[in-house]
Amino acid sequence: MILVGGFTLHFTATNNFFLFQVPIVDAQRKKIKLPGGLTTIEKDFPVFEGVIPASSVALVGYTVGKYTAKAFPNDASLSLNLLWVAVLATGNDA
Amino acid sequence: MITFGYDEKHNIVNLSRVDPALIISKQVGKSDMVCIRNKKKPALCVSMVVIEDDHTTTTKTIGDDSIIKFITATPLTQEFERFAAVLCMTHGVESARCQLLNNLLTFSTRSGKLLILFQFIFSLELYIEKISGSPKKSSTPRKNLFAAFQSKATTSDKTLGYSYAVSSLSPNDIGGWFYFTFHSN
Numbered sequence: 108m109i110l111v112g113g114f115t116l117h118f119t120a121t122n123n124f125f126l127f128q129v130p131i132v133d134a135q136r137k138k139i140k141l142p143g144g145l146t147t148i149e150k151d152f153p154v155f156e157g158v159i160p161a162s163s164v165a166l167v168g169y170t171v172g173k174y175t176a177k178a179f180p181n182d183a184s185l186s187l188n189l190l191w192v193a194v195l196a197t198g199n200d201a
Numbered sequence: 202m203i204t205f206g207y208d209e210k211h212n213i214v215n216l217s218r219v220d221p222a223l224i225i226s227k228q229v230g231k232s233d234m235v236c237i238r239n240k241k242k243p244a245l246c247v248s249m250v251v252i253e254d255d256h257t258t259t260t261k262t263i264g265d266d267s268i269i270k271f272i273t274a275t276p277l278t279q280e281f282e283r284f285a286a287v288l289c290m291t292h293g294v295e296s297a298r299c300q301l302l303n304n305l306l307t308f309s310t311r312s313g314k315l316l317i318l319f320q321f322i323f324s325l326e327l328y329i330e331k332i333s334g335s336p337k338k339s340s341t342p343r344k345n346l347f348a349a350f351q352s353k354a355t356t357s358d359k360t361l362g363y364s365y366a367v368s369s370l371s372p373n374d375i376g377g378w379f380y381f382t383f384h385s386n
Contacts, residue, residue, distance in 0.1 A: 129257040142208035159255035171235040184298040189308040
């Protein structure tokens, strides 16, 4: 916490006031309405608390971009740009 | 949900199910992005995966102190093959490179630099102090605060805010990662 001229700014490692988080939502107890529900998934579902356990089944939302890597100028390189994750079932490590 | 393929109205595709003739790669901003034909914004791609590692809260530092958040995940059986084939067809290439280690795909955010963000925050802080005229009362030394954030904090990414109009990772973002090539059928 920092006091700034009468304002109090809280920022911690998990605070997303300044530092945005990748939306990880818990979709285990509620169905996702397809397809429209995918565009509002961050608002419709609660945040998944903690780190997603290994072996969890999830629906991931992303965009795909193409770029040319310096190391491989003759090849197409693709980036999978993460937007959100909806956890559908947690793995055994939960 | 697994069989969902494509929805033009909402601009959503499942690359393992969609007819590749319906999507194209076109320039959006500075990057070539996968889009549904006749759509201006990049398509929201969705895939069913099995998560291996979640690094969305514990970030990874790469290259020159850039930080990314990512997950690694395995697509379902045979979904990856179709996914790869569709992407190669969309981009008109026989093969493409992506972040793939064994059968784990990496979905990541853009890289960011915390120091730049903090420089902005502290500039803002000084500005507020200046205009308010009151002395700053800081209970935490700035030096320590920097150290705490560099080791623990997550970083920002403009893919958030739910705007799909995002640019892709640059080549510098991929430092230290393995490259594998997949081929279209």
